[in-house]
Amino acid sequence: MSVEAASLQAVQPARGLKRSERSVLASVGLHGALVVASLIAVFPVFWVLVTSFKPDAKAVETTPKLVNDSSVDNYVRILSGEKGDFLAWFGNSVLIALMTTVLAVFLSATTGYAASRFRFPGKRSLMLSFLVVQMFPFAVLIVPLYNILLDLGLQGTSLGLVLVYCTTAVPFCTYMLKGYFDTIPTDIDEAGRVDGLSPIGVFWRLVLPLARPGLAVTAFYAFLTAWGEVAFASAFLSAADESKTLAVGLQVFVQQNRTEWGHLAAASILVAIPAIVVFYLVQRFLVTGLSSGAVKG
């Protein structure tokens, strides 16, 4: 089984009917369906954006309006640290997400390459165990994990959390990258070996550069895994305000009996921006990566 990384990326020019062959009615239907679907996909984010400018009291009026005493006050108050050390949380989240991304991409690239190119005893059981790993509800591992991190001296550190995130991201990323490496012709490896590169040299200097689109998708996936995670972050980081991640820190807006919707919305927008930026970068990279990767045929 393989998830083709090629399939998780964007898209070559399509075949199918040419535009001229399509009737006007079909065109209207096609665009209509896509517009409705896009609106549904985007609306929740748009609505959070609208809400983020409203004061908390206006955000819970029974007849929601687009603009209602809107201002940037929520953002100012959050960024100035009035509601907790937002910038420190942000820094922690960036650090943890980047470390997870780098480590997970590295680990799944080497493993995916080995699984794609080499036949070695234990390969099948390794790939199957990656599937099984996804089946166990990780939340239930928190106590044993806590003990192990404590023994390793990693409890309460960013590195411990990064390693835990890698265990959730790496199995899927490995499958994805194995599928992607499978699409790169082995002729390239053989040519590299003939030119005197070691197997690892071939991987590092020839195959990895060709696999950039696949790596980009993997990076995106790993980044999102770490960026939005709540349960492990709240269990494994120390309770001190300055060591929290965003996902944990934001819980201050939903405490007690009422939720500060305006502030929560503004904080959410600030949290979503980096994720969407990463998404957008990857998306563009993929399109160019695909057209330049002509060697893949």
Next chain:
Amino acid sequence: MRRFLDRHWYAYAMVLPVVVVIAVLVLFPLAQGVFFTFTNINEGNIANPILDRPATYVSVGLDNYLKVLSGDASYGAFWSTLVRTLVWTFGCVFFHYTIGLALALLLNRQVRGRAVYRVLLILPWAVPAFISAFAWKYMFNAQYGIINQFLRFLGLPDPVWLGQSDWALVAVVIVNVWLGVPFMMVALLGGLQSIPGDLYEAAEVDGASAWQRFRDVTLPGLRSVSSTVVLLGIIWTFNMFAIIYLITGPNPNTRILVTYAFERFFSGASRDFAVASTYGVLILSVLLVFAGVYRRALRKQGEVW
């Protein structure tokens, strides 16, 4: 042995880091978690290095399993929760797949502005889950939520979405469908593009209708991608705890196996690690059995992975 290592050392060198990390951080905790299911471990009797208190939990044999499998309501009403989990899983994955496939088919045509549509349609995937959860919770609010305002505007009934009724389950399914469609769509889009164009041309020459082309060329061409993403989708949805937990909290109408394990784990005066682990092991068993059956069914159709 030496020849064996000579031949395979680089493969093992490349795999080793992952194997070590997974062994230490997954398999070992997993073994410990299985061990917990035979004890009465909880917050009160676990070893606490900070208070310098030794562990005092004792073995209780199969007691946890018997209690959980009896379906007793004070242990989460296992069987009815399992049924709800299955409804949730298959409901979500069905809509993920059908909507994802429909959108992939639309995007695979030559459409003006396709790049824009694609970015917009993948967007839900890029938003962190806890933010999506919050956004939908706000929109589903019975009093000030935009969804009910819209329904009232249309003259439709406006249910209390997130209250103690099955509407809450409908609501979390809607959110999870919204969240999961982009992944399916992108995976299936890649699958569609790997189907050779000649097949369509040949089918057209033979006079196949659009429906016949879809049924006899597109669907078989998507089989291997589909079987993989559906299996992954089922596993992920079965264990999807964040959305339900963040939107409805401990609402019994949206309780699935994972969220109950989590409830047991985190709430209550004495955090019950033993029962939570028991649920974890049962979840793993259900998924393993399912994956085995699924694989056998695929193999019968000549598909092996």
